[in-house]
Amino acid sequence: MPALPNPVLSPLGALKTVLSAEDVARVLDRIAHQIIEKTRGGTDVVLLGIPTRGAHLGRRLAERIANFADVAVGLGVLDITLYRDDLRTRGFRPLGETVEPEGGLDGKLVILVDDVLFSGRTVRAALDAITDLGRPRAVQLAVLVDRGHRELPIRADYVGKNLPTSPDEQVKVSLIECDGVDSVAIVPAARGDNLATTIGTELDSRDSDHDSQDVEQDPDETE
Amino acid sequence: MIKHLLSAEDLDPEHAVAVLDTAARLDAALSGREVKKLPTLRGRTVVNLFYEDSTRTRTSFELAAKRLSADVINFSAKGSSVSKGESLKDTALTLQAMGADAVVIRHSMSGAPRRLTRWVAGSVINAGDGTHEHPTQALLDAYTMRRHLRDGSGDLKGVRVVIVGDVLHSRVARSNVRLLCTLGADVVLVSPPTLLPVGLAAWPCEVSYDLDATLPGADVVMMLRVQRERMTASYFPSAREYSRRYGLDRARVALLDEHALVMHPGPMNRGMEIAAEVADDPRHSVITEQVTNGVSVRMAVLYMLLSGESE
Amino acid sequence: MSLLIRQARPYGEQPVDVLVVEDRVADIADSIPANRGTEVIEGAGLVLLPGLVDLHVHLREPGREDAETVRSGSEAAALGGFTAVFAMPNTDPSADTAGVVEQVYRLGAQAGLVDVQPIGAVTVGRAGVQLAELGAMAESAARVRVFSDDGACVSDPALMRRALEYVKAFGGVIAQHAQEPRLTEGAQMNEGIVSARLGLTGWPAAAEEAIIARDCLLAAHVDSRLHVCHVSTAGSVDLLRAAKAKGWKVTAEVTPHHLLLTDDLVEDYDPVFKVNPPLRTAADIAALRAGLADGTIDCVATDHAPHALEDKETEWGWASPGMLGLQTALSIVMATMLECGALDWRGIADRMSVAPARIGGLSEHGRPIEVGAPANLVLVDPVARWTVEASELASKSRNTPYQGRELPGRVMATVLRGRPTVRDGRLVRAVQAGDPA
Numbered sequence: 007m008p009a010l011p012n013p014v015l016s017p018l019g020a021l022k023t024v025l026s027a028e029d030v031a032r033v034l035d036r037i038a039h040q041i042i043e044k045t046r047g048g049t050d051v052v053l054l055g056i057p058t059r060g061a062h063l064g065r066r067l068a069e070r071i072a073n074f075a076d077v078a079v080g081l082g083v084l085d086i087t088l089y090r091d092d093l094r095t096r097g098f099r100p101l102g103e104t105v106e107p108e109g110g111l112d113g114k115l116v117i118l119v120d121d122v123l124f125s126g127r128t129v130r131a132a133l134d135a136i137t138d139l140g141r142p143r144a145v146q147l148a149v150l151v152d153r154g155h156r157e158l159p160i161r162a163d164y165v166g167k168n169l170p171t172s173p174d175e176q177v178k179v180s181l182i183e184c185d186g187v188d189s190v191a192i193v194p195a196a197r198g199d200n201l202a203t204t205i206g207t208e209l210d211s212r213d214s215d216h217d218s219q220d221v222e223q224d225p226d227e228t229e
Numbered sequence: 230m231i232k233h234l235l236s237a238e239d240l241d242p243e244h245a246v247a248v249l250d251t252a253a254r255l256d257a258a259l260s261g262r263e264v265k266k267l268p269t270l271r272g273r274t275v276v277n278l279f280y281e282d283s284t285r286t287r288t289s290f291e292l293a294a295k296r297l298s299a300d301v302i303n304f305s306a307k308g309s310s311v312s313k314g315e316s317l318k319d320t321a322l323t324l325q326a327m328g329a330d331a332v333v334i335r336h337s338m339s340g341a342p343r344r345l346t347r348w349v350a351g352s353v354i355n356a357g358d359g360t361h362e363h364p365t366q367a368l369l370d371a372y373t374m375r376r377h378l379r380d381g382s383g384d385l386k387g388v389r390v391v392i393v394g395d396v397l398h399s400r401v402a403r404s405n406v407r408l409l410c411t412l413g414a415d416v417v418l419v420s421p422p423t424l425l426p427v428g429l430a431a432w433p434c435e436v437s438y439d440l441d442a443t444l445p446g447a448d449v450v451m452m453l454r455v456q457r458e459r460m461t462a463s464y465f466p467s468a469r470e471y472s473r474r475y476g477l478d479r480a481r482v483a484l485l486d487e488h489a490l491v492m493h494p495g496p497m498n499r500g501m502e503i504a505a506e507v508a509d510d511p512r513h514s515v516i517t518e519q520v521t522n523g524v525s526v527r528m529a530v531l532y533m534l535l536s537g538e539s540e
Numbered sequence: 541m542s543l544l545i546r547q548a549r550p551y552g553e554q555p556v557d558v559l560v561v562e563d564r565v566a567d568i569a570d571s572i573p574a575n576r577g578t579e580v581i582e583g584a585g586l587v588l589l590p591g592l593v594d595l596h597v598h599l600r601e602p603g604r605e606d607a608e609t610v611r612s613g614s615e616a617a618a619l620g621g622f623t624a625v626f627a628m629p630n631t632d633p634s635a636d637t638a639g640v641v642e643q644v645y646r647l648g649a650q651a652g653l654v655d656v657q658p659i660g661a662v663t664v665g666r667a668g669v670q671l672a673e674l675g676a677m678a679e680s681a682a683r684v685r686v687f688s689d690d691g692a693c694v695s696d697p698a699l700m701r702r703a704l705e706y707v708k709a710f711g712g713v714i715a716q717h718a719q720e721p722r723l724t725e726g727a728q729m730n731e732g733i734v735s736a737r738l739g740l741t742g743w744p745a746a747a748e749e750a751i752i753a754r755d756c757l758l759a760a761h762v763d764s765r766l767h768v769c770h771v772s773t774a775g776s777v778d779l780l781r782a783a784k785a786k787g788w789k790v791t792a793e794v795t796p797h798h799l800l801l802t803d804d805l806v807e808d809y810d811p812v813f814k815v816n817p818p819l820r821t822a823a824d825i826a827a828l829r830a831g832l833a834d835g836t837i838d839c840v841a842t843d844h845a846p847h848a849l850e851d852k853e854t855e856w857g858w859a860s861p862g863m864l865g866l867q868t869a870l871s872i873v874m875a876t877m878l879e880c881g882a883l884d885w886r887g888i889a890d891r892m893s894v895a896p897a898r899i900g901g902l903s904e905h906g907r908p909i910e911v912g913a914p915a916n917l918v919l920v921d922p923v924a925r926w927t928v929e930a931s932e933l934a935s936k937s938r939n940t941p942y943q944g945r946e947l948p949g950r951v952m953a954t955v956l957r958g959r960p961t962v963r964d965g966r967l968v969r970a971v972q973a974g975d976p977a
Contacts, residue, residue, distance in 0.1 A: 085258075088268070093535070094536075096537055138264060338857035343809050344810075431733045432736070
């Protein structure tokens with residue numbers, strides 16, 4: 007359970023919203039159209055969402071693509087916990103579920119879907135996981151937010167919003183499915199553990215959402 | 230996260246369920262794959278330190294570690310009940326020098342794994358110590374029960390487990406009673422009075438000397454191995470009398486509900502505590518599945534214990 | 541040679557000056573002037589007791605000099621306030637002949653720090669089959685009166701009967717290590733709730749009590765003395781009380797560790813807590829303390845059992861049983877019996893000096909502090925406290941269960957036949973070996 011909010015940093019005052027709910031919807035519409043366009047109709051496409059928020063985003067994109075282009079793309083969920091490179095430093099994380107799409111990955115165009123692209127390590131782990139599951143024809147990447155500060159040579163093919171940030175800021179993505187609201191906000195730097203309490207369930211160690219979020223975050227963020 | 234797994238007591242309800250959930254996820258992650266390998270423990274060293282022969286358990290741990298890409302070293306420790314061999318402390322210091330991240334130890338003396346934790350920096354996993362505990366066996370037993378009786382999730386609240394056999398000398402019994410209680414199951418121990426420890430009153434379970442009375446309504450019947458040699462120390466008069474009174478034969482299996490599971494940690498004394506046909510009966514027996522589940526559960530334990538700093 | 545102890549409190553009572561000349565107490569008065577050449581020990585605030593006597597120690601020599609020698613054990617004893625100790629015969633070779641007991645006796649005299657009184661084995665090799673030459677040992681220079689197979693039980697009832705009868709001829713006493721072997725095969729710790737949980741083979745109380753009951757009956761039947769070593773259970777205390785009520789010549793001892801430590805200390809499988817008979821339950825401790833208080837248990841005996849590091853730093857099942865005890869005994873008795881008022885200082889003097897001297901037949905120890913008495917004395921600081929540090933103990937071994945514990949009471953001085961062996965809490969070096977009394 008989260009502790010009481012820190013009186014010095016109230017949630018409303020500290021967070022800077024960069025995408026509202028309408029913005030998020032518009033951005034997802036655009037990405038869906040871009041996917042349809044770039045993949046020439048979306049056939050042979052499989053969306054693999056990285057839990058937790060990437061999975062929700064993947065599902066939303068699949069729905070839009072079905073609406074816009076009348077194409078049913080393959081949809082799966084890829085838990086990357088077992089492929090992370092930081093087991094020793096970050097401690098135990100519960101494993102999430104991996105759901106392979108019907109028809110598998112072989113020969114398909116796999117589009118990884120995640121909420122935030124930061125250091126690139128999550129995507130690196132996802133690429134390793136994909137290799138163990140099958141042999142796609144190609145792999146692309148769709149993210150809601152690209153906040154820069156790459157530590158690996160990885161780039162996204164579809165970006166909802168480019169968000170310049172400083173490394174010690176946090177990007178907070180909220181989705182209705184798990185957070186009750188759609189938004190993207192920037193949380194200012196430092197006071198890591200206080201932020202943990204104000205943000206609440208976001209940083210609960212049991213929430214595997216944390217996986218994709220904090221791989222991109224500061225090393226000193228509490229779990 | 231706990232650092233060592235020496236006893237089922239080391240797992241509180243939350244951790245116990247977490248181990249089972251993790252095992253289920255690992256199972257799902259690897260099933261259907263041709264290449265059963267995950268990179269998670271790459272670069273880690275797991276040492277199997279087996280003072281007692283046990284090909285089954287050792288290979289189970291070895292497979293578990295290798296599937297997670299860990300390096301496995303099998304350290305064969307010489308020594309018997311007669312000759313001590315190299316001291317445990319010296320062996321431990323050698324393992325330390327080798328940089329073992331985890332040591333899986335099976336030893337003929339109760340308490341040896343706990344002693345080992347004083348001398349190695351890595352995690353220690355008890356693969357069976359004397360007549361004390363065998364926690365991973367209890368975990369795979371619970372995992373098996375959960376798969377069949379609780380749809381593979383949650384705990385074992387309300388599951389009625391009857392454990393039959395030589396409780397006094399059984400580390401499997403001790404670990405199972407503890408873990409099943411932690412997971413909310415109801416446990417009944419059935420044994421001749423000679424094979425029950427003094428001090429049982431403090432255990433969280435029922436006790437009965439009458440096997441037939443406990444079988445109806447049981448969700449699980451777990452048979453423990455009973456050594457014929459116990460006869461010479463007068464624990465029971467003859468193998469015949471033992472199996473007549475406490476053996477699981479066809480007639481007794483007929484008393485079980487249809488969904489009831491028959492389990493055995495192995496190795497079995499067919500004809501002694503369990504009739505051969507019962508061991509192979511596909512309607513109830515999940516004995517071979519227990520062995521398979523052992524690998525997933527041990528993978529889960531290795532994954533959890535080797536995850537970074539302890540909480 | 542003279543020694544003046546100033547303003548000490550005999551038995552914790554009124555302070556007096558005590559003058560020792562040669563090996564006797566020469567004068568006791570409110571104030572005694574010190575002559576030139578008189579050694580003076582300031583005793584203000586200190587309690588003066590007769591030198592302590594330990595009926596049960598293992599000095600390991602001959603055979604296991606790596607664990608302890610007669611000398612190192614004597615040092616520990618003197619620092620613990622003892623002026624006499626009885627050395628158990630489970631040496632290598634066993635002390636079952638006049639030759640070996642005389643050897644131990646001489647080693648003790650050479651060390652000159654305590655009177656070492658050898659105990660002779662009851663049976664050859666302590667194997668429990670054939671009586672050893674008890675008479676020869678009694679007549680030897682060691683003048684053995686106490687016989688024991690300690691470590692092993694004289695379990696054959698017929699043999700025990702014969703031994704009880706035989707020693708009557710020279711005023712001897714059999715000290716029985718009460719442990720029915722068939723009930724304790726492979727036993728590792730007390731049988732009870734803790735052993736069931738830890739998966740260690742249990743040592744049931746009944747295995748001790750059955751032997752005690754049998755031996756009390758035998759001793760009464762043949763009209764001989766019986767001494768019971770290291771009593772550890774409530775049931776044993778009950779049996780002893782019943783036997784004494786009948787006027788049977790039964791005496792008994794208890795160790796300091798059985799007055800304090802319980803079997804749940806075994807949780808960690810640390811072999812420092814492995815001992816024979818094993819640590820028992822809180823209920824047993826309560827009964828033992830009550831028994832020591834009311835005299836059912838006659839005395840405290842340490843069963844000082846040094847073991848080399850490799851015999852303790854190992855798996856529980858492989859470890860040798862036994863604990864050090866000489867330097868901590870008085871402090872433990874103070875903590876368990878004095879502080880709660882179960883015994884006063886006179887009681888402690890009785891249980892730790894008078895009674896063991898009487899049972900063991902030592903006429904020069906355990907005497908009342910009075911003019912003319914042999915000067916075997918100990919001075920104790922009753923308010924000081926000290927922390928046990930194994931590496932600082934005089935024993936060659938380190939297996940004390942009290943490592944890091946703070947204990948009450950400090951032995952400040954020990955006097956053996958008029959000569960201080962310990963002063964200011966430290967051994968007096970270059971003590972000359974005089975003729976033992």
